[in-house]
Amino acid sequence: MSDAAVRETKSTCPYCGVGCGVIIESRREQIIGVRGDSDHPANFGRQCSKGSTLHLTATPEVIAQTRLLQPMQRLQRGAAPQPLGWDAALDLAATRFADTIRTHGPDAVGFYVSGQLLTEDYYVFNKLAKGLIGTNNIDTNSRLCMSSAVAGYKQTLGADAPPACYEDVDHADCLFIAGSNAAWAHPILFRRIEEAKKKRPGLKIVVVDPRRTDTAGTADLFVQIQPGTDVALFNGMLHLMLWEGWTDSNYISTRTRGFEELKATVRDYTPDMVVQTCGIAKETLYEAARLFATSKATLSLYCQGLNQSSSGTAKNAALINLHLATGQIGKPGAGPFSLTGQPNAMGGREVGGLANLLSAHRDLANPQHRAEVAALWGVPTVPEKPGKTAVEMFQAAADGEIKALWIACTNPAQSMPDLATVRRALERAEFVVVQEAFATPTTCDYADLLLPASTWGEKDGTVTNSERRISRVRPAVPAPGEARHDWQIGVDFARRLEALGIGPRTGLFAYETPEAVWNEHRASTRGRDLDITGMSYAQIERAPQQWPCPADPASGGKTNGNATASPASAPVVGKKRLYEDGIFPTDDGRARFANTVYQPVAEPRESRYPFALTTGRLRDQWHGMSRTGTLGRLFGHVAEPCVQMSPGDMTRRGFTEGELVHVTSKRGSILVPLQASEELASGQAFMAMHWGAEYLSGMSSAGLPLAGVNALTTSAFCPSSKQPELKHAAVKILKAELPWTLLAMAWLPAERALAAREALRRLMVRFPFASCVPFGNAAPLDGSGGAQRTGVLFRAAAHEAVPDELLAEIEQLLGLDAAGTLRYADRKRGQHRAARLQREGEQTTLQAVLLAGDTRAEAWIRSLLQQELPAQSYGRLLLLPGAQAPVAVPARSRQVCTCFNVSENTIEATLASCSGSESQRLSALQQTLKCGTNCGSCVPELQRLVRRVVPLKQAA
Ligand code: SF4
Secondary structure, rough: OOOOEEEEEEEEEOOOHHHOOEEEEEEOOEEEEEOOOOOOHHHOOOOOOOOHHHHHHHHHHHHHHHHHHOOOEEOOOOOEEEOOHHHHHHHHHHHHHHHHHHOHHHHHHHEEEOOOOHHHHHHHHHHHHHHHHOOOOEHHHHHHOOHHHHHHHHHHHOOOOOOEEEEEHHHHHHEOOHHHHHHHOOHHHHHHHHHHHOOOOOOEEEEEOOOOOOHHHOOOEEEOOOOOHHHHHHHHHHHHHHOOOOOOHHHHHHHEEOOHHHHHOOOOOOOOEEEHHHHHOOHHHHHHHHHHHHHHOEEEEOOHHHHOOOOOOHHHHHHHHHHHHHOOOOOOEEEEEEEOOOOOOHHHHHOOOOOOEOOOEEEOHHHHHHHHHHOOOOOOOOOOOOOOOOHHHHHHHHOOOOOOEEEEEOOOHHHOHHHHHHHHHHHHHHHHEEOOOOOOOHHHHHHOEEEEEEOOOOEEEEOOOOEEEEEEEEEOOOOOOOOOHHHHHHHHHHHHHOOOOOOOOOOOOOOOOOOHHHHHHHHHHOOOOOOOOOOOOHHHHHHHEEEEOOOOOOHHOOOOOOOOOOOOOOOOOOOOOOOOOOOOOOOOOOOOOOOOOEEEEEOEEEEEEEEEEEEEEEEEEEOOOOOOOHHHHHHOOOOOEEEEEEEHHHHHHHHOOOEEEEEEOOOOOOEHHHHHOOOOOOOEEEEEOOEOOOEEEEEEEOOEEEEEEHHHOOOOOOOOOEEEOOEEEEEEEOOOOOOOEEEEEEOOOOOHHHHHHHHHHHHHOOOOOOEEEEOOOOOOOOOOOOOEEEEHHHHHHEOOOOOOHHHHHHHHHHOOOOOOOOEEEEEEHHHEEEEEEEEOEHHHHEEEEEEOOOOHHHHHHHHHHHHEEEEEEHHHHHHHOOOOOOOOOOOOOOEOOOOEEEEHHHHHHHHHOOOOHHHHHHHHHHHOOOOOOOOOOOHHHHHHHHOOOOOOOHOO
């Protein structure tokens, strides 16, 4: 291979729990491309809009502007961090943690880690906390994601094991999707659902959700419940199933226990009671129960709508009750199937990386399990006292109980609920270590010590996806700068603690490779429900495998199989589907019905807070957007932060599209533009979970920085799973009076754009409201249509004009200080304009603009800039407040297809001339514009547009 040859490395996508296999293309030490791995059973070569742009998040320009490249120490809170060497950084961390442990005891420290970590990283940090330091204060952002699913499975089926697999979609006769917008959150699984429906139109899809999402758009039956009423719905369905004789009495009597108690409970869930509670029609309730119970095979798919709730465990268990009562489990196409949000929430659960778990699905509360793990690790004991879960950990830090915090690969200052408390915790903690790949998350601002970590494309280890499939994550390039692997950082820190006399003995962390860590994890699973003693690293690399996969399958997992690696060529047989024998991992082999009772949301709407705010994902963004937020092209679908409400509520309250509103809960208040959404019922509001202080901020009248959507959410949590209710908060929405507005935007060179955005972000707190996002030109991913371009858009509002110096700072960052920039200013009226045009050959285009004081001309000026339209004839009009364009500038509407840069307007215009059936019109549209023919993420939206746009002939 020549020096410049393209290398190909098989790995896994780092975003969602679908766990798609990818092939990374790299040249020398740079990632240059990515494509789906056609051999990987999770995606068979497909990728969604996020996965297919992964390589663009790893360009040298993005790395230089966003990555943390060396350890940094902040000598004083609020000051800029200073670089230091790895040895000094780890010595400092070890000394500060050791001092805290000696002075205040092991429970004075806490580790908050992440479902983004690999299994090996997780294993090391879990052992470090519980085995070496002697505290169970280790929890993870998976607590915000999956802990209700864990608790629900354990309460009913006896073990935290999703029993179904992706292939079950192909065998199901009814898909019951509850609390999941899979079309956006698990796109490649959704492609499989679309395919199944196309092949078998008789497949029924039922969607339960308070919002009419793109997923709901594909449903045969949409059950639009009031937020948080899922348990009432599921119990009501069981009531009807009993009444109609749709339950499987043989399965109930031979495979389960506890049905009589549940039966007595659901007697009260009459159709009248349920339709009133859930806000649905009786026919809808009846049809949902009928389809679930009487279909030959019913597969339920569920996610955060059930999990992120103050009764999350009950919601999970109530749904599993339905599967047990109807025998819809343990057969092809049937079973409860929780979809994991994060790429390795499952791996974290497997190694026991939560405050209440231990390695290999063992329970901290179980003395025998503690003894087993202590023996495995070679330590005298594992502490008995339960650790602090996510919300409890930050509360304890805010109260001064936890004094040293180690945060790895997650951004709690953006993603935790009730951010005021989280920020108090980060400020009060005496020592905060943040181990991160990116320098941009808000949590980094609170770190005393920043440790640079490797990330996708560089990391080496394993992850487990939603269907229990373990895949290899492999490095295509070395980590940049001085970044190190997360497991290595943990091991180096642990060895230093050992040297300082912390822990029962030395030598607990004698790992030199991630495989050595994984082998120890594998040994810990022997005889457990997730036994993986029959797999090796080499075998997973050859073919990703599902657990359980014991060395001796005949032992049914109760094996003493040798954990020595099997040869790579040896066949591996993981288990596709669980409980096909009707035997569950409980004392007597029977599943348990949970006696689930409906509890309303923790914070019901009331006259002072009349709206139910829910949060959720966007199609093209991931979590706090440290990675997806580096790509302007991924802001084409949803360009800027907003809060949505129903058009009817907007009319009733006299609100208009785009105006600024205060959204206020009992915990905080934010300012954000308003958008109408047909997806919402009256009384509901929605805001994407991604919008944190990195993109949306400002300064409240009380002088406090605004912190994004989670300033509003509640930390009320489920008593069993301790998962907070991120899906519901009661809010009020009021008009904001900020008459002075500003819009500034510019195309910038790739090596400057993200740094400029980051610098502009720091200016956001100088305004009562501000947002700052990148935008892009979405050039084709194969490079056939020119270079990717990135721009930055800054928006702000204030009571009156801001000082000229602040405007000058913004102009300088956007290149509006260059010679030849056109200007206009009327200080008395608070008006300020600047525009930079660029001539290339015959063409003059607008490259940067700032409108301050009056932004009424935004629509056409923004179109001119973003679409790079000829601008020579607009000249001075760009500077006139409120000026209209002399000729109509084609409006740029929302981008629907990211791969081929196709906008909503273009799709609507094309559809108007397409006739025939819905599927004929969709394929005509796809043939004409190519939209939806690459990653497919926009297909549900295209289908919605097909239904909405009437063909011209028909309309005539
Ligand atoms: Fe990645 Fe998309 Fe696959 Fe999820 S569905 S793993 S985000 S490519």
